[in-house]
Amino acid sequence: MSENTSINAVQVSDIESGSLDELTMSDETLFYRVQQDDVRAFEVIVGRYRTRLYNCVYRMVHNTECAEDLVQEAFLRVYRNRHNYKAISNLSTWIYTIALNLARSELRKRKRRQFFSLNASPHENSSREGIDLPDMNAGPGDHLEQNELGRAIQHAIDQLPEKYKSVIVLRDIEELSYEEIGEILRCPTGTVKSRVNRGRLRLQEMLRQWQVEIL
Amino acid sequence: MNCSGYERQMPDYLDGQLSRANEDALRFHMNGCPRCRLKIKDMESSIRAVKSLALVTPQPEFDYxxxxxxxxxxxxxxxxxxxxxxxxxxxxxxxxxxxxxxxxxxxxxxxxxxxxxxxxxxxxxxxxxxxxxxxxxxxxxxxxxxxxxxxxxxxxxxxxxxxxxxxxxxxxxxxxxxxxxxxxxxxxxxxxxxxxxxxxxxxxxxxxxxxxxxxxxxxxxxxxxxxxxxxxxxxxxxxxxxxxxxxxxxxxxxxxxxxxxxxxxxNGQRSTGGQSGPAGLPAPIKRIRISF
Incomplete structure (x- = not known):
């Protein structure tokens, strides 16, 4: 591996200073180090969250490039605002809040654009076609879902209003607790639960309309 | 309790987080209420559907x-x-x-x-x-x-x-x-x-x-x-x-x-080297910038 041949002074000194135990540290302890300007600790944080965050944001915005940009921006903001993080809340909650706010404002931006554009968006076709399965061919920014089913489900998530989409993604994909979701979305747990209920029902309603069967 | 009261308990019920007494009450209610029964069924299929989605991971270039x-x-x-x-x-x-x-x-x-x-x-x-x-x-x-x-x-x-x-x-x-x-x-x-x-x-x-x-x-x-x-x-x-x-x-x-x-x-003369790649790929490297 090239890693071995190109070990440079920085990496060696890292190993000597005992940074390996960073891998077992709690997020909050690690982030304390980040607040002391330890870049290596931040790399560990990024490593822990990059896939989760990307998955979450991708399911929200359903576009690979957009999701990558947003997650990058989220990490950048986490780093820039590291001194604003107070240890009273979970680090994961805080990071998710930043990423989700970016994703939500992106969705809002899109909605505005859609509102002013005269061309109908591809998503609107589905309502016109009625119960027919909408065109769910993978677009350019689409991850290749492994099957039709995956594409149909993602498409159904796309159709959900933003407030339901957020809770469904956070609850059923990211598997965060209702308390965490409430903290992220800044609303009471009861509200989160009722949104989860409604989101799930709407989603299933769409899937039933498209005659998508989940066994 | 009416239907909407039970509905509020459904998320916890689906997580298996409801207390024994509340769970029994909800089950008893659903026995006699087809609408709530259907709702629970729909919610269950929705959860199954969303959870069946594969984990998507960023492209390799993302890390760079x-x-x-x-x-x-x-x-x-x-x-x-x-x-x-x-x-x-x-x-x-x-x-x-x-x-x-x-x-x-x-x-x-x-x-x-x-x-x-x-x-x-x-x-x-x-x-x-x-x-x-x-x-x-x-x-x-x-x-x-x-x-x-x-x-x-x-x-x-x-x-x-x-x-x-x-x-x-x-x-x-x-x-x-x-x-x-x-x-x-x-x-x-x-x-x-x-x-x-x-x-x-x-x-x-x-x-x-x-x-x-x-x-x-x-x-x-x-x-x-x-x-x-x-x-x-x-x-x-x-x-x-x-x-x-x-x-x-x-x-x-x-x-x-x-x-x-x-x-x-x-190789300033290499006019087509990078561009002859598959269509859709970005243009070749244009500059080095050591920026900070």
Missing amino acids: RLSSLLTKEVARELYAAPWLRRVSEAFSDLGELSRQRPVQLVFAASLVLTITVFGGIAGLISPSERPGSSPGGSMALSLPTPFEPELAPPDPISPDPPDRAFARNLALKPEPNAEQATSFPSTAASRLTFTPSRNYNDSPGVMTVQTMEPTAHGIQVVSSGTGMPLDPSLFTESLGGDLVTDGGTAQSEPEERLLQVGTAEV
């Missing part, structure tokens, strides 16, 4: 771009420290203003200007005493503006665009023949020298980067041409994003990335 972005951010902060940070903090007392980019940019610009001036003076005083300094280049620090050598992609129509002439003046060591790309030894690949000479003979601030270490994140500048002590983390430049463009080499080793830079930069 992210680390480049973060490195720049770290460098920006380091560069600004410590007095600039104090000034910045003083400004932040005035409000959110200083958090906004323009103010930071003004600081950065003034700093760049200062260094340019100092670099110019240093270059005038002792241009020959510098170890490893090449005849053309005159200064260690590379400044993004205005001396950044920008190489536009070779234009096949015009016979000899100015960029090309400039590109010929770029000396690449230790691999003079940049076409022998694939056999670049990994140790040698860690050293690249760019010596921009045309029009820059008497100007300070021209990039002369001598030792570059390929790391997992891209190229790291370990020392400068003048032997000036530099903080390595200050000058880390990743080659993510627009630099990784040649078809099929997206996941290549850092050495290869480095090499691509060499070939694309030096």
Whole structure:
């Protein structure tokens, strides 16, 4: 591996200073180090969250490039605002809040654009076609879902209003607790639960309309 | 309790978090209430559907771009420290203003200007005493503006665009023949020298980067041409994003990335090299920028 041949002074000194135990540290302890300007600790944080965050944001915005940009921006903001993080809340909650706010404002931006554009968006076709399965061919920014089913489900998530989409993604994909979701979305747990209920029902309603069967 | 009361308990019921008594009550209610029974069934299928979605992971290039972005951010902060940070903090007392980019940019610009001036003076005083300094280049620090050598992609129509002439003046060591790309030894690949000479003979601030270490994140500048002590983390430049463009080499080793830079930069005449790749890929490497 090239890693071995190109070990440079920085990496060696890292190993000597005992940074390996960073891998077992709690997020909050690690982030304390980040607040002391330890870049290596931040790399560990990024490593822990990059896939989760990307998955979450991708399911929200359903576009690979957009999701990558947003997650990058989220990490950048986490780093820039590291001194604003107070240890009273979970680090994961805080990071998710930043990423989700970016994703939500992106969705809002899109909605505005859609509102002013005269061309109908591809998503609107589905309502016109009625119960027919909408065109769910993978677009350019689409991850290749492994099957039709995956594409149909993602498409159904796309159709959900933003407030339901957020809770469904956070609850059923990211598997965060209702308390965490409430903290992220800044609303009471009861509200989160009722949104989860409604989101799930709407989603299933769409899937039933498209005659998508989940066994 | 009515239906909506039971509905409020459904999320916890689906998680198995409901207390025994409440669960029994809900089950009893659903026995007699087909609507609630259907709701639970729908919610269950919805959960199953969403959970059946595969985990999506970012593209390999994502990490490069992210680390480049973060490195720049770290460098920006380091560069600004410590007095600039104090000034910045003083400004932040005035409000959110200083958090906004323009103010930071003004600081950065003034700093760049200062260094340019100092670099110019240093270059005038002792241009020959510098170890490893090449005849053309005159200064260690590379400044993004205005001396950044920008190489536009070779234009096949015009016979000899100015960029090309400039590109010929770029000396690449230790691999003079940049076409022998694939056999670049990994140790040698860690050293690249760019010596921009045309029009820059008497100007300070021209990039002369001598030792570059390929790391997992891209190229790291370990020392400068003048032997000036530099903080390595200050000058880390990743080659993510627009630099990784040649078809099929997206996941290549850092050495290869480095090499691509060499070939694309030096070979001004190579008009189609990078562009002949599969359609849809971005244009080949245009420039090296050591920015901070």
